[in-house]
Amino acid sequence: MTEQPNSPQLYLMTPVGATASTVGPLLADVLDRFPVACLRIPGAGTEDDLGRLADLAREIAHARDVAVVIDDHIQLALRHGLDGVHLTDGARSVRYARRELGADAIVGAFCGSSRHDGMNAAEAGADYVSFGPCRATVLGHGEIAELDLFQWWSETIEVPVVAEGSLTPALIGQLAPISDFIALGPEIWSEDDPIEALSLLWR
Structure with missing residues (x-):
C-alpha cells in the first residue's frame, strides 16, 4: 500500500x-522504523502528565522531522512547543484555535461521520479533517464513517482527510486511494508487540 502512487501517509x-x-523508548523505536508524518497525543490525563508527555514526544518526533499535535489543549500546545492541535468538537473551535496558535500551526478537526461538520471545519480553516470510526468502536457517537464519505471528500474537497477508528488491513487497503492520512493508535498499542502489529497494518 505505502509504495503505491498517491498513497496515504501514516x-x-x-x-x-x-x-x-x-x-518513550517504544515511541522512538516506532518512529525510527516507520515513516510517520504526524504524531498525536490524546488528551486524557492530568495537565502535568500531558505536559511531560508533550515534551518527550516533541523531542523524539522533532528529531525525526515529525510534527506533533495534541487533542484540544490549545494552551498546552503553545507552552510545550507543539505543532498544533487536533480538535475533537468538529468545526466549533477551529477559528479560535487558529487565532490562538497562529497561521503556521496545524489545526485538525475530528468530524465523526458528518459531511456537514467536515465542510464547516474546512471552511473555518482546518488543515485537515478526520472522519471515523470506520468500523464499530467506542470512538465517536456510534455512527460509522463509511467508505463513500471518504470517496466523496477526496473527489470534492481539497483539504486533506484522515481516516481513523478501528482500522484493519482490509479497510486500510480500501481507504488508501481515497484518504490522505491513515491514523493508527489503539489498533497497535493494545497488542503485545506494537511494532509487529503496526508492520501488519502498514505494509
Missing part, C-alpha cells in the same frame, strides 16, 4: 493515558 497516536516514562 498518522500515529500515542497510547491513551500513557506516561512519558513508559512510552
Whole structure:
C-alpha cells in the first residue's frame, strides 16, 4: 500500500493515558522504523502528565522531522512547543484555535461521520479533517464513517482527510486511494508487540 502512487501517509497516536516514562523508548523505536508524518497525543490525563508527555514526544518526533499535535489543549500546545492541535468538537473551535496558535500551526478537526461538520471545519480553516470510526468502536457517537464519505471528500474537497477508528488491513487497503492520512493508535498499542502489529497494518 505505502509504495503505491498517491498513497496515504501514516498518522500515529500515542497510547491513551500513557506516561512519558513508559512510552518513550517504544515511541522512538516506532518512529525510527516507520515513516510517520504526524504524531498525536490524546488528551486524557492530568495537565502535568500531558505536559511531560508533550515534551518527550516533541523531542523524539522533532528529531525525526515529525510534527506533533495534541487533542484540544490549545494552551498546552503553545507552552510545550507543539505543532498544533487536533480538535475533537468538529468545526466549533477551529477559528479560535487558529487565532490562538497562529497561521503556521496545524489545526485538525475530528468530524465523526458528518459531511456537514467536515465542510464547516474546512471552511473555518482546518488543515485537515478526520472522519471515523470506520468500523464499530467506542470512538465517536456510534455512527460509522463509511467508505463513500471518504470517496466523496477526496473527489470534492481539497483539504486533506484522515481516516481513523478501528482500522484493519482490509479497510486500510480500501481507504488508501481515497484518504490522505491513515491514523493508527489503539489498533497497535493494545497488542503485545506494537511494532509487529503496526508492520501488519502498514505494509
